[in-house]
Each structure stands twice: as C-alpha cells, then as structure tokens.
Amino acid sequence: MTGCSGFVGYYFIRLLAEEWTGVDVLGIDFNQPNLDFDVSSIHFQYKRVNMMQQEEVAEILREYRPDYIIHLAAFSSVGLSWQSPVECFHNNTNIILYMLEAQRKLGLTSRLLSVGSSEEYGNVNKDQVPLREDHVLDPVSPYAVARVSQEILSKVYVGGYGLDIVMTRSFNHIGPRQKPVFVISSFAKQVAAMKLQGLTRGELTAGNTDIIRDFLDVRDVVRAYMLILLKGQKGEVYNVCSGEGHSLKQIIKMLGDSAGIEISINIDEKLIRPKDNMIIVGSNTKLCEEVEWKQDISIAESLEDILSFYYGC
Amino acid sequence: MTGCSGFVGYYFIRLLAEEWTGVDVLGIDFNQPNLDFDVSSIHFQYKRVNMMQQEEVAEILREYRPDYIIHLAAFSSVGLSWQSPVECFHNNTNIILYMLEAQRKLGLTSRLLSVGSSEEYGNVNKDQVPLREDHVLDPVSPYAVARVSQEILSKVYVGGYGLDIVMTRSFNHIGPRQKPVFVISSFAKQVAAMKLQGLTRGELTAGNTDIIRDFLDVRDVVRAYMLILLKGQKGEVYNVCSGEGHSLKQIIKMLGDSAGIEISINIDEKLIRPKDNMIIVGSNTKLCEEVEWKQDISIAESLEDILSFYYGC
Numbered sequence: 001m002t003g004c005s006g007f008v009g010y011y012f013i014r015l016l017a018e019e020w021t022g023v024d025v026l027g028i029d030f031n032q033p034n035l036d037f038d039v040s041s042i043h044f045q046y047k048r049v050n051m052m053q054q055e056e057v058a059e060i061l062r063e064y065r066p067d068y069i070i071h072l073a074a075f076s077s078v079g080l081s082w083q084s085p086v087e088c089f090h091n092n093t094n095i096i097l098y099m100l101e102a103q104r105k106l107g108l109t110s111r112l113l114s115v116g117s118s119e120e121y122g123n124v125n126k127d128q129v130p131l132r133e134d135h136v137l138d139p140v141s142p143y144a145v146a147r148v149s150q151e152i153l154s155k156v157y158v159g160g161y162g163l164d165i166v167m168t169r170s171f172n173h174i175g176p177r178q179k180p181v182f183v184i185s186s187f188a189k190q191v192a193a194m195k196l197q198g199l200t201r202g203e204l205t206a207g208n209t210d211i212i213r214d215f216l217d218v219r220d221v222v223r224a225y226m227l228i229l230l231k232g233q234k235g236e237v238y239n240v241c242s243g244e245g246h247s248l249k250q251i252i253k254m255l256g257d258s259a260g261i262e263i264s265i266n267i268d269e270k271l272i273r274p275k276d277n278m279i280i281v282g283s284n285t286k287l288c289e290e291v292e293w294k295q296d297i298s299i300a301e302s303l304e305d306i307l308s309f310y311y312g313c
Numbered sequence: 314m315t316g317c318s319g320f321v322g323y324y325f326i327r328l329l330a331e332e333w334t335g336v337d338v339l340g341i342d343f344n345q346p347n348l349d350f351d352v353s354s355i356h357f358q359y360k361r362v363n364m365m366q367q368e369e370v371a372e373i374l375r376e377y378r379p380d381y382i383i384h385l386a387a388f389s390s391v392g393l394s395w396q397s398p399v400e401c402f403h404n405n406t407n408i409i410l411y412m413l414e415a416q417r418k419l420g421l422t423s424r425l426l427s428v429g430s431s432e433e434y435g436n437v438n439k440d441q442v443p444l445r446e447d448h449v450l451d452p453v454s455p456y457a458v459a460r461v462s463q464e465i466l467s468k469v470y471v472g473g474y475g476l477d478i479v480m481t482r483s484f485n486h487i488g489p490r491q492k493p494v495f496v497i498s499s500f501a502k503q504v505a506a507m508k509l510q511g512l513t514r515g516e517l518t519a520g521n522t523d524i525i526r527d528f529l530d531v532r533d534v535v536r537a538y539m540l541i542l543l544k545g546q547k548g549e550v551y552n553v554c555s556g557e558g559h560s561l562k563q564i565i566k567m568l569g570d571s572a573g574i575e576i577s578i579n580i581d582e583k584l585i586r587p588k589d590n591m592i593i594v595g596s597n598t599k600l601c602e603e604v605e606w607k608q609d610i611s612i613a614e615s616l617e618d619i620l621s622f623y624y625g626c
Contacts, residue, residue, distance in 0.1 A: 054399065082473065086367065086414050093462070094407070101399050136449065145469050149406070149462040156458050160395065 002051060002099075003073030005029040007178050008115075012070060012222040016042050026064050029073065051095040058102040061110075068229055069112040071099060077181060078119055079273055081143035092146035093153065100157045100165075111164045113229045114154045118171040118214065118241065118280050119144035129245065130214075130283035133169070133237050140277065151237065158235040166232035168225065171241035171282050174302055175218035176309030183207075184215065185306065187252055192310030195259040202256075203264050207271030209248040212279040214241040217297035217305075227291040241282035242295055254303050315364060315412075316386030318342040320491050321428075325383060325535040329355050339377050342386065364408040371415040374423075381542055382416075382425040384409060390494055391432055392586055394456035405459035406466065413470045413478075424477040426542050427467045431484040431527065431554065431593045432457035442558065443527075443596035446482070446550050453590065464550065471548040479545035481538065484554035484595050487615055488531035489622030497528065498619065500565055505623030508572040515569075516577050520584030522561040525592040527554040530610035530618075540604040554595035555608055567616050 003009050004027025014037055016025055021041035027033055028049040035044075049056050051073055075081065075091035096114060103110060121131050122138030139145045147169075157163040178185040187204060194202040224240045232238060246254075249265070256263035287293045297305075316322050317340025327350055329338055334354035340346055341362040348357075362369050364386055388394065388404035409427060416423060434444050435451030452458045460482075470476040491498040500517060507515040537553045545551060559567075562578070569576035600606045610618075 085469075086410055089407075089410055089466070094402075097399055097402055139465050140469060140472060142466075142469055142473070145462070145465045148465060149458070152452050152458045152461060153402070153455075156398075156453060156455055159453060160455070 001025060001027045001070040001072060003029055003071070004046065005031050005033040006072055007175070008072050008173070008218060008222060009033060010035070010177060011175070011218050012072065012225065013039065013042070013044065015222050015226060017044070026066070028060060051098065052090060054098040054101070057095070057098040058105070061099070061102045061108060062106055065108060066110050069099070069110050070225065070229065071096060071112055071114055074115065075143070075146070078141050078143045080181070081141055081146070082273060085142035088142050089146045092143075093149040096150045097153055100153065100163060103163055104157065104161050109164060111166065111229060113225055114150060114165055114167045115225070116151050116167055116169045116237065117144065117147040118169050118239070118282055119277070120148045120151065120169055121280065123277050124279060126279055129279055129281040130243055131239070131281065132283045133239055133286055155235065164234050166228050166234065167237040168228060168240045169237060169282070170221060171214040171216060171239065171280065173218045173221045174215050174306060176305050178218070178306070183248060184251060188255055188303065188306040189310050191255045191259050191261060191263065192307050194261050195307075196311065199261060201262045201264070203266050204252060205266045205268050205271070206248060206252070207268060207273065208276060209252065209265055209267070210278070211276060212245040212247045212281065214243065214245055214281040215251070215299055215302070216240065216242045216295070217302040220295050220297050223296070224287060224291070224293045227293050228287075231291040233290065238287045238291070239282040239284055240287060241284050242299070243282065243284045244299070245279060245281035246299060251303070254300065255307065258304055258307055314338060314340045314383040314385060316342055316384070317359065318344050318346040319385055320488070321385050321486070321531060321535060322346060323348070323490060324488070324531050325385065325538065326352065326355075326357065328535050328539060330357070339379070341373060364411065365403060367411040367414070370408070370411040371418070374412070374415045374421060375419055378421060379423050382412070382423050383538065383542065384412060384425060384427055387428065388456070388459070391454050391456045393494070394454055394459070395586060398455035401455050402459045405456075406462040409463045410466055413466065413476060416476055417470065417474050422477060424479065424542060426538055427463060427478055427480045428538070429464045429480055429482045429550065430457065430460040431482050431552070431595055432590070433461045433464065433482055434593065436590050437592060439592055442592055442594040443556055444552070444594065445596045446552055446599055468548060477547050479541050479547065480550040481541060481553045482550060482595070483534060484527040484529060484552065484593065486531045486534045487528050487619060489618050491531070491619070496561065497564060501568055501616065501619040502623050504568045504572050504574060504576065505620050507574050509624065512574060514575045514577070516579050517565060518579045518581050518584070519561060519565070520581060520586065521589060522565065522578055522580070523591070524589060525558040525560045525594065527556065527558055527594040528564070528612055528615070529553065529555045529608070530615040533608050533610050536609070537600060537604070537606045540606050541600075544604040546603065551600045551604070552595040552597055553600060554597050555612070556595065556597045557612070558592060558594035559612060564616070567613065568620065571617055571620055
C-alpha cells in the first residue's frame with residue numbers, strides 16, 4: 001500500500017486489520033503511519049520510500065513482489081495544485097508511471113488499484129449529472145490533468161503490456177481525521193470550535209458555497225476499493241461515489257444543525273479557485289452492479305462523526 | 314526554439330532564415346544543430362540546455378524572455394515509446410510542464426507553440442476519417458499518452474493561468490533528412506540503396522504495411538507551424554495534415570516506381586507494434602480556414618526529394 005500514512009490509508013489498513021486477518025501488508029510512504037488500532041493480524045510493516053525516485057520504487061517491488069498493490073500515494077488537493085502544478089503532476093502521474101514500469105520490467109502479475117478523481121470530468125452541466133464512467137473527460141485544473149494522465153497511462157499499460165490494473169474515479173471523500181485543508185473538514189473544525197466555546201451563533205469563512213459535490217464517507221470508500229480490487233474487471237474504471245449531490249451551503253447548514261449553532265457564511269474571494277467546477281455528482285451504478293458495493297454510511301452520519309472527532313481533539 | 318537540432322528544427326530555422334530576416338533566434342537542444350545554410354539573417358544562436366532540468370529551463374527563459382516559443386523538443390517515436398515509456402513521458406510531458414511553469418512564474422506573455430500528435434486520436438474506424446479536432450482522444454501508446462497529457466496540461470495553463478499557447482496535432486511528416494528510424498525514411502533509404510546498386514528488383518522488410526497514415530512534407534509542416542504561431546487562436550488545437558491517407562504498401566509502390574525498382578515486401582513480425590492504429594487521416598479544414606495554410610508539396614514530390622537525398626548520401 002502506497003500512501004499508507006494518509007487519510008484513506010488509515011481506514012484501508014483498519015479495514016484489512018479487521019476483515020483480512022492473515023494477509024501480509026507492507027505500507028510505504030514518506031512518514032510512518034499513525035495507527036491507533038491493532039495491526040498484528042495483518043503483519044503490518046512500514047517502509048519509507050520516496051516514490052519520486054524511480055529506482056526506489058523498482059527496488060521495493062523487486063523485494064516484496066506483492067499480489068496486490070493499493071496505490072493511494074498522491075498529491076490530492078485541487079486547490080493546492082494551482083499553486084504547485086509541477087509537484088502535483090510529479091506526485092500523481094510520474095509516481096504511477098514508475099510503479100507500472102517497475103511491474104512491467106519485473107514481469108509482476110500483481111493487480112494494481114489506481115485511484116483517480118471525479119475532477120477528471122471537468123465542468124459539466126446540471127443536466128449531465130449523475131456522471132457515468134463513459135462521460136467525456138475534460139480536466140480543468142492541474143490536479144485533474146495529472147489524474148487523467150495517470151488513468152490514460154494505466155490503460156496503455158493494460159492494453160499494450162497486459163498489466164492487471166483496476167481504476168477508480170473517486171468523488172469527494174469525507175470522514176473523521178481528514179486534514180482541514182479539505183473543505184468539509186475545515187468547516188467541521190470551525191463549527192466544532194464554536195460548539196466547544198459554547199456559542200449558539202457563529203460566522204464561517206468559505207469560498208464559493210454554491211458548488212455541489214458528491215460526498216462519500218471514507219469508510220465506504222475503502223470498502224469500495226477493496227471490492228474493486230477483488231471483483232473489478234481488469235482495465236476498467238469505476239466511479240466511487242454516493243450518487244447524490246450536496247452544495248457546500250447545505251453541508252454547512254447540516255453541520256450547524258447538528259451542533260445546534262446558527263451559522264452565517266462569510267465569503268472570502270481569495271478562497272474562490274480559478275475555473276472551479278460548479279457541480280460534480282456521479283453515478284455509482286457500475287460500482288454497485290459489478291462489484292456489489294452498497295453505501296453504508298449516510299452523509300448525516302458522516303458529518304456527525306467528523307464533528308465528534310473534532311469535539312474530542 | 315527548443316529541439317532546434319531535430320528534423321523539424323532544421324526546416325523551421327531554414328524557413329526563418331529565408332522569410333524572417335531581422336528576427337533573433339535562440340535555438341536550444343542537447344546537440345548543436347547541423348545547418349548547411351546561412352543563418353546570419355536571423356542572428357541565430359545555439360545554447361545547450363537539458364530540458365529535463367526544471368531550473369535550466371527556467372534560467373534560459375529568464376535570460377532570453379522570448380516573444381515566441383517554438384517548442385519542438387520531443388521524444389517523437391511511437392515505436393520506441395513502447396520500449397522506453399518513462400523516457401518518452403519525461404521528454405514530452407515533463408519538459409512542457411517545466412516550460413509552462415517557468416513562463417507562469419516569470420509572468421512571460423510569450424506565445425508558445427505546443428506540438429502534439431495525430432496519435433492522440435487512437436484507434437478509429439474508416440468511417441470516422443478524416444478526423445476533425447473535436448474528435449474524442451483515445452491514446453493507445455505511451456507516446457500518445459504523453460502527447461495527450463501535454464495538450465491537456467497546455468489547456469489548463471491557458472484556461473487557468475492565462476498563458477498564450479497554440480497547439481497542434483501533427484500527423485506523420487516526411488522529408489529529406491528524416492532519420493531512418495521513421496518508417497518512410499527507412500523505406501526510402503532501402504530503395505535508394507537498391508537503386509545505387511543498380512538493382513531492378515528488390516525485397517524490403519516492413520511491419521504491417523496495411524496501415525494508413527496521413528503524410529505531409531516537413532516543409533509544409535513548418536509553414537503551418539509559422540502560420541499557427543502568427544494567426545492561430547489562443548488555446549486552440551490545429552490538425553497539421555494533408556487530409557489524405559496512404560497505406561505503407563502504396564508508399565512502397567510509389568518509391569519503387571520512382572526508382573524503377575520492383576519491390577516485394579517481406580513482413581517482419583517483430584516490426585509489428587502492439588496495438589497499432591490501422592488508419593489515421595486528418596481533416597485540415599480548420600488549419601486552412603483559420604490560418605490560411607495551403608499544402609505546397611505533394612506526397613509524390615516529397616518522396617522524390619527523399620530518394621534524391623539518399624542518392625546523394
């Protein structure tokens with residue numbers, strides 16, 4: 001598992017530790033993961049690998065020869081990609097290229113899960129959602145370009161070299177422990193702080209709150225990834241999403257209601273991104289039908305859990 | 314001009330030297346260009362730059378601050394991209410990223426010409442040609458992926474950062490001096506060698522000779538690039554092609570007829586590429602209408618000139 005110390009990595013390792021006892025898991029990342037549960041059932045090991053170094057990537061695959069590769073390592077912020085497009089491109093596209101190339105050269109038959117993004121679809125109209133996997137890709141941010149490049153590279157490694165890769169276009173995920181650089185976590189953190197101060201009214205600073213996204217709890221996301229890895233069809237791409245859209249305004253209202261705080265929104269122009277997509281909502285029909293995934297955690301439950309997490313911080 | 318020492322660079326410098334006297338031209342590449350004409354009219358200078366080094370790219374743009382950037386540097390062989398996908402990706406996608414990023418950070422308003430490829434379209438059916446620029450992109454080789462990535466990156470730098478970029482999807486180009494790693498040049502070299510030996514019959518080794526491509530003489534290509542640079546619309550992509558398809562079999566026949574040699578074809582399975590596109594023919598309507606380009610050199614003329622070049626070697 002690459003990117004094992006990130007937000008999704010934490011929950012994926014937890015899922016493996018709970019449901020896949022007996023497997024051997026090697027986690028790689030820049031930093032050691034911060035795990036607060038027992039990982040002895042999966043013989044979890046951690047190794048520091050700089051995935052930007054092609055030789056380091058090849059070396060770890062040569063040594064470990066995994067049956068499955070869960071590739072979570074990524075530069076995953078659309079907002080930050082506008083400030084650091086090169087870093088974003090290197091940390092998404094180049095790293096998967098190094099991995100696929102190592103697999104090819106070593107002749108590994110490992111199945112690899114490549115995580116992409118709903119941002120790949122670009123600007124769409126209200127009447128085009130929910131987006132299906134066959135919708136045209138039209139990336140409008142450096143992050144989206146990096147993800148499209150990752151996906152088309154993966155497809156060539158399947159079609160041209162016969163590698164076994166399954167892919168996702170993952171929509172926004174949320175959940176406890178997500179860094180507050182991500183929008184919902186940032187909102188929840190601010191609302192939780194108000195609650196802890198005993199406020200009943202508060203002001204929240206935000207960018208464009210009319211944008212609509214498809215949010216899915218990270219625990220549902222990792223279950224989807226596991227099912228795609230086990231049952232997905234080689235070379236295929238699966239939307240990972242709830243199928244429902246919520247505006248940031250609605251989310252703020254839900255957080256306020258849950259905390260019992262009346263929130264007013266203060267728009268900060270600096271937080272409005274160039275060329276942001278207005279609406280992104282996916283269809284999860286392919287995911288549900290082909291790998292038998294089903295959403296477990298509603299958005300309301302997820303938001304409650306995120307607030308509870310911040311209440312405890 | 315990046316990639317100034319390549320096949321297209323040679324002809325572009327010649328065009329500038331003939332028709333753009335008084336301009337200052339800085340050519341950059343790994344190796345000094347081999348120019349056999351007078352370049353004093355364009356104050357041509359050469360500088361060795363390793364475009365894989367982001368800092369070197371930034372430094373040259375900071376020093377020179379060009380009005381126009383003609384970006385020809387590329388890893389441009391589909392065949393070799395299957396053997397060296399990482400090198401291909403770095404030498405197409407990463408280098409343009411470094412250039413665009415330097416322009417953005419320096420606030421340069423230079424207009425940049427980004428050269429892409431007809432390979433971006435991928436496998437198409439006979440009834441879909443000639444391909445127009447709005448045809449869906451479906452890259453099936455590492456080279457094609459690198460070019461699509463280059464194009465979508467360029468579009469984000471136009472749309473998100475306001476850079477002035479014009480793009481091409483260039484179909485196969487041919488002409489004297491093209492390296493024999495490219496198919497037509499390889500055929501012509503073999504036919505010319507037979508002629509020089511005084512043969513009237515000969516055998517030529519080839520891969521799949523049923524594939525159909527749209528070949529355009531390099532001298533028409535560089536005139537198109539110049540017109541796109543001067544008259545093209547910011548953020549737009551232009552097919553650069555003849556609009557006509559010829560199979561490799563037909564080209565071999567034309568070369569043989571021109572040389573007075575009866576050629577039989579020996580198919581070498583090793584030369585057949587995985588997942589090769591069967592037919593690629595473009596529409597040049599946009600190019601002709603928007604920048605007023607017109608083809609000057611027919612394929613027959615072009616093949617004659619290539620043979621003559623090899624007769625003289």
